[in-house]
Amino acid sequence: MAILVLAAIFFLGPLISAIRFSLEQTNGKDGLGNYTQLLHNAALGGSLVTSLEIAALTTAIMLALMLPTVVWVRLRLPRLALLVESISVLPIVIPPIVMAAGLATLQSHASAGLSNLIFSSPLTALTPVYVILAMPFAYRSLDVGVRAIDLRTLVDAARSLGAGWTTVLGRVILPNVRTAVLTAASLTVALVLAEVVIAETLLYTTYPVELVDTGQAQLGVAVALSVLSLAITWMLLLAISFIGNRGASRARIGRLL
Amino acid sequence: MSAVAVHLDGLTRRFGELIALDELDLDVAPGELVALLGPSGCGKTTALRLLAGFDYPDGGRVKVGGVDITDVPASKRDMGMVFQAYSLFPNMDARTNVEFGLRMRKQPSPERRARAEQVLGLVGLSAHAGHYPHQLSGGQQQRVALARALAIEPSVLLLDEPLSALDARVRAQLRGEIRSVQQRLGITTLFVTHDQAEALSIADRVGVMHEGKLEQIGTPEEVYERPATPFVAEFVGTMNRVAGRLAADGRLEVLGASLKASGPQSRAAGELVEVLVRPEALEAVADPNGHATVAERTFLGSFTRMRVTLDDGSELLIDAASRRGLPEPGVRVSVRATGEDALVSGSAHGLTPAAP
Amino acid sequence: MGSVAVLEQSLPEDPAARRRRGIPRGAWVGIVPFTLYVLVFLGGPLYEVIYGAFTTTGGSLTWHNFSQTFSQPEYRSAFEESLKISVVTSLLGGFFGVWLACAVVTAGPRSPLRRIVGSGAGVLAYFAGVPLAFAFIATLGRYGEATTLLGHVGIDLGASGFDISSLTGVELAYVYFQVPLMVLLITPALEGLRPEWREAATGLGASTFGYIRHVAAPVLAPAILGGLLLLFGNAFAAYATSYALVGIYVNLVPGWIQQLISGNVLVDENGIGLALGVEMIVVIAVVMVAYGLLQRRATRWLR
Ligand SMILES: Nc1ncnc2c1ncn2[C@@H]1O[C@H](COP(=O)(O)OP(=O)(O)OP(=O)(O)O)[C@@H](O)[C@H]1O
Ligand SMILES: [Mg+2]
Numbered sequence A: 001m002a003i004l005v006l007a008a009i010f011f012l013g014p015l016i017s018a019i020r021f022s023l024e025q026t027n028g029k030d031g032l033g034n035y036t037q038l039l040h041n042a043a044l045g046g047s048l049v050t051s052l053e054i055a056a057l058t059t060a061i062m063l064a065l066m067l068p069t070v071v072w073v074r075l076r077l078p079r080l081a082l083l084v085e086s087i088s089v090l091p092i093v094i095p096p097i098v099m100a101a102g103l104a105t106l107q108s109h110a111s112a113g114l115s116n117l118i119f120s121s122p123l124t125a126l127t128p129v130y131v132i133l134a135m136p137f138a139y140r141s142l143d144v145g146v147r148a149i150d151l152r153t154l155v156d157a158a159r160s161l162g163a164g165w166t167t168v169l170g171r172v173i174l175p176n177v178r179t180a181v182l183t184a185a186s187l188t189v190a191l192v193l194a195e196v197v198i199a200e201t202l203l204y205t206t207y208p209v210e211l212v213d214t215g216q217a218q219l220g221v222a223v224a225l226s227v228l229s230l231a232i233t234w235m236l237l238l239a240i241s242f243i244g245n246r247g248a249s250r251a252r253i254g255r256l257l
Numbered sequence B: 001m002s003a004v005a006v007h008l009d010g011l012t013r014r015f016g017e018l019i020a021l022d023e024l025d026l027d028v029a030p031g032e033l034v035a036l037l038g039p040s041g042c043g044k045t046t047a048l049r050l051l052a053g054f055d056y057p058d059g060g061r062v063k064v065g066g067v068d069i070t071d072v073p074a075s076k077r078d079m080g081m082v083f084q085a086y087s088l089f090p091n092m093d094a095r096t097n098v099e100f101g102l103r104m105r106k107q108p109s110p111e112r113r114a115r116a117e118q119v120l121g122l123v124g125l126s127a128h129a130g131h132y133p134h135q136l137s138g139g140q141q142q143r144v145a146l147a148r149a150l151a152i153e154p155s156v157l158l159l160d161e162p163l164s165a166l167d168a169r170v171r172a173q174l175r176g177e178i179r180s181v182q183q184r185l186g187i188t189t190l191f192v193t194h195d196q197a198e199a200l201s202i203a204d205r206v207g208v209m210h211e212g213k214l215e216q217i218g219t220p221e222e223v224y225e226r227p228a229t230p231f232v233a234e235f236v237g238t239m240n241r242v243a244g245r246l247a248a249d250g251r252l253e254v255l256g257a258s259l260k261a262s263g264p265q266s267r268a269a270g271e272l273v274e275v276l277v278r279p280e281a282l283e284a285v286a287d288p289n290g291h292a293t294v295a296e297r298t299f300l301g302s303f304t305r306m307r308v309t310l311d312d313g314s315e316l317l318i319d320a321a322s323r324r325g326l327p328e329p330g331v332r333v334s335v336r337a338t339g340e341d342a343l344v345s346g347s348a349h350g351l352t353p354a355a356p
Numbered sequence C: 001m002g003s004v005a006v007l008e009q010s011l012p013e014d015p016a017a018r019r020r021r022g023i024p025r026g027a028w029v030g031i032v033p034f035t036l037y038v039l040v041f042l043g044g045p046l047y048e049v050i051y052g053a054f055t056t057t058g059g060s061l062t063w064h065n066f067s068q069t070f071s072q073p074e075y076r077s078a079f080e081e082s083l084k085i086s087v088v089t090s091l092l093g094g095f096f097g098v099w100l101a102c103a104v105v106t107a108g109p110r111s112p113l114r115r116i117v118g119s120g121a122g123v124l125a126y127f128a129g130v131p132l133a134f135a136f137i138a139t140l141g142r143y144g145e146a147t148t149l150l151g152h153v154g155i156d157l158g159a160s161g162f163d164i165s166s167l168t169g170v171e172l173a174y175v176y177f178q179v180p181l182m183v184l185l186i187t188p189a190l191e192g193l194r195p196e197w198r199e200a201a202t203g204l205g206a207s208t209f210g211y212i213r214h215v216a217a218p219v220l221a222p223a224i225l226g227g228l229l230l231l232f233g234n235a236f237a238a239y240a241t242s243y244a245l246v247g248i249y250v251n252l253v254p255g256w257i258q259q260l261i262s263g264n265v266l267v268d269e270n271g272i273g274l275a276l277g278v279e280m281i282v283v284i285a286v287v288m289v290a291y292g293l294l295q296r297r298a299t300r301w302l303r
Helices: A002-023 A033-040 A042-076 A078-093 A096-109 A112-119 A122-148 A151-160 A165-176 A178-194 A197-201 A207-217 A219-246 A250-256 B044-052 B094-104 B109-122 B138-151 B168-185 B196-202 B220-225 B230-235 C004-008 C015-019 C027-054 C064-071 C073-105 C112-127 C129-140 C145-152 C167-192 C195-203 C208-237 C240-245 C253-261 C267-301
Strands: B006-015 B018-028 B033-037 B059-064 B079-082 B156-160 B188-193 B205-210 B213-218 B240-246 B251-254 B257-262 B272-277 B282-286 B292-299 B303-310 B315-321 B332-337 B341-347
Touching: A002 A033, A002 A219, A002 C073, A002 C129, A002 C145, A002 C167, A033 A042, A033 A219, A042 A078, A042 A122, A042 A151, A042 A165, A042 A178, A042 A207, A042 C027, A078 A122, A078 C027, A078 C267, A096 A122, A096 A197, A096 C027, A096 C253, A096 C267, A112 A122, A122 A178, A122 A197, A122 C027, A151 A165, A165 A178, A178 A207, A178 A219, A178 C112, A197 A207, A197 C240, A197 C253, A207 A219, A207 C129, A207 C240, A219 C112, A219 C129, B006 B044, B018 B044, B018 B059, B018 B213, B033 B044, B033 B168, B033 B196, B044 B079, B044 B156, B044 B188, B079 B138, B079 C195, B094 B109, B094 B138, B094 C208, B109 B138, B138 B156, B138 B168, B138 C195, B168 B196, B188 B196, B196 B220, B205 B220, B205 B230, B213 B220, B213 B230, B230 B272, B230 B341, B240 B315, B240 B341, B251 B272, B251 B341, B257 B332, B282 B315, B292 B332, B303 B332, C027 C064, C027 C267, C064 C073, C064 C267, C073 C112, C073 C167, C073 C208, C073 C253, C073 C267, C112 C167, C129 C145, C129 C167, C129 C240, C167 C208, C167 C240, C195 C208, C208 C267, C240 C253, C253 C267
Parallel strands: B033 B188, B033 B205, B079 B156, B156 B188, B257 B341
Antiparallel strands: B006 B018, B006 B059, B205 B213, B240 B251, B240 B272, B251 B257, B272 B341, B282 B332, B292 B303, B303 B315
């Protein structure tokens, strides 16, 4: 039990410090000054919008790409399951900074046309690579969800009743793996909102990049924002742990977090 | 190795409000195998764990060989325990598992190796000594667990549903093997199960537990044929409840037969009572003037079970040796009791005496 | 920070799937989009890194970039620091993580403690990065809460040589996400320890220490070793936290890569940055393969 006390001090210490720090105002009194400043910080607001757009698009592409793949592999290509899984997990051996280096090189070599098409906006430049970064999380949680249901029976039943593949995927499988999809989506969003290395290297001002920059000038505001970020991510994951506990694939999804 | 007696004296264990064991008394003679039988949650495992020392009683004493060991820690109790499943150490092969207890007793390596080989031979697994648990079948794993428990030459062997994770065939076979090893070594054994067939077939005596208490203990025949209470009667085997009328001289009129009444005797002659009768103690004979109809007939191998509906709507189960000519479903039959005695379970509320 | 821990749950293949071996004709079409996507968006950057590392700016094959990374003292020193910080923080994280996980597991699977630690560990292990750095600055920075507090009792952190924007500070911050990562990694293995093993060992005469030494420790060893490897890889790849704490001029390999490819130094040193990148991939790949092998061993026992 000593470890619980130790852990509480080590982990709660910085969190509590951050909260206290964020409540100290430049005028010397305690208050929500740093938080109200957030609302007036146009640069931060703009970067947050950018990041949320990227997060939404990344999640959409990730799901559109991964869910059919996972279902298809389980259903028709079980022999390739291990291969697809290995490929999905591959991005973890590539540190973000190396990914960034590759992209930066690509960017400097790219023709004007390609540059305009992709690298002109953070949305088109970062989204594809964030999908790659999210793949290990996404594949695992979707795969766990799909394994927990009797996929073959569900699909056979729906097909024998005359459903096409889109209907099967959208109306039969999707509702049954809702928890897994939600988990994958949340992890993807959290990842996009936390990724700083690639965006910074490619010189895009996403939310986490702006957060670092804010810290140079207004430490109090940056700390306030950090407190909010941590709290929101934590609540997101806590919510998943409860939702996941109701679902059939509870233990495994819980374990992913 | 001389066998020892086990004596549980008023053993009580509470979990908060719940009384898992309620002043349990139990005597096991040296070298005897007693099966503890009872429904799920009646406290069998709790009793065994108290005996093994994994848990401590809120009241009562545990004595082994006349010595009070209530306060002796589990590691010093010298009992061999076999669990329901998954108790083998996964990081050790079968032989090393079996050697474990001897290693804890600081026996030199060559000796404990020889002993392990010997005990593994006893359970017929010499060829698998080098296999790890995940390479063994469920039945083999339980054999290794048994060998491991026996290797330390325990004074008492405790088995907690050791066969329940196995399929029926392996279960029957291993049950026989456990019994023969136990008899050969003459080791005092407590065998917990919720499978009545298992208990009846393996034990010298069967103890039936109910809500933390011992309802009855006796030889398998006693428990089956002369259950002391209605609970025992219905838990061990199948029972029909029929109405009967008490006659004078302790006899009982049931389904047209006169049987000897057992069970609570404090009733007046002429009183209407509920009587418990085994399916094999009833007989259905095709009879156009009978008062019952065969509703269903199930072939179960050596015997056939019939479900018979009496004209008053109540149902009876009747077993007969399988043969040709048993009444078909839909046939009118008359039902007779063929046994010699029957258990009175209480007053007959709502039951009307069936006509013969 | 990597998304490394996902590897952790290698689920056993379902036997029905195993029986349906063989690829139905035409079925491969279903994974074409996925494969293409990975080829383009993972393969593309990866190709650039590897190609750039092995060629001169003129496009001819060269070993020069790699030999530079081995001979130049600044790169060697960065590699040493990266390795050192990875070893130290994974050992510390591993030690405290296992300890904490034990305490949490004994609290039972549905206890609130378990949920809070579980989800909290998820946040800190995977997504904390920059906010974490700021929390540390708010605690131990020059005007941090703990610094102020210690100042009141007469301890001057700054004078004692401690600086949150130093490698020691980075190390401390890394431990902060290494511990939760270890908790996440080791919890399934701890849950896999069956109470029967302990009781069986006790019944056979083992003390608590005997049980730990002969059963618990050997059973957990592959999982713990695997966890340590993953922690190592995680720290080795990590950059967000140190970037936010120290900035681009941190003496760690990722810092150098960023400096080199951002053109903060001479242009033709771009290739050296990419060579460092290839070396990072090799180190982490080796670690991950070892992890995979250990993991197979661990799950074999804990089924
Ligand atoms: N550690 C415990 N904490 C609280 N209650 C317990 C504990 N162990 C057992 N019980 C309760 O005590 C009662 C008896 O449990 P026990 O395990 O002895 O039953 P059992 O006869 O072995 O049942 P089964 O056949 O299902 O194994 C049950 O109601 C159980 O819920
Ligand atoms: Mg039990």
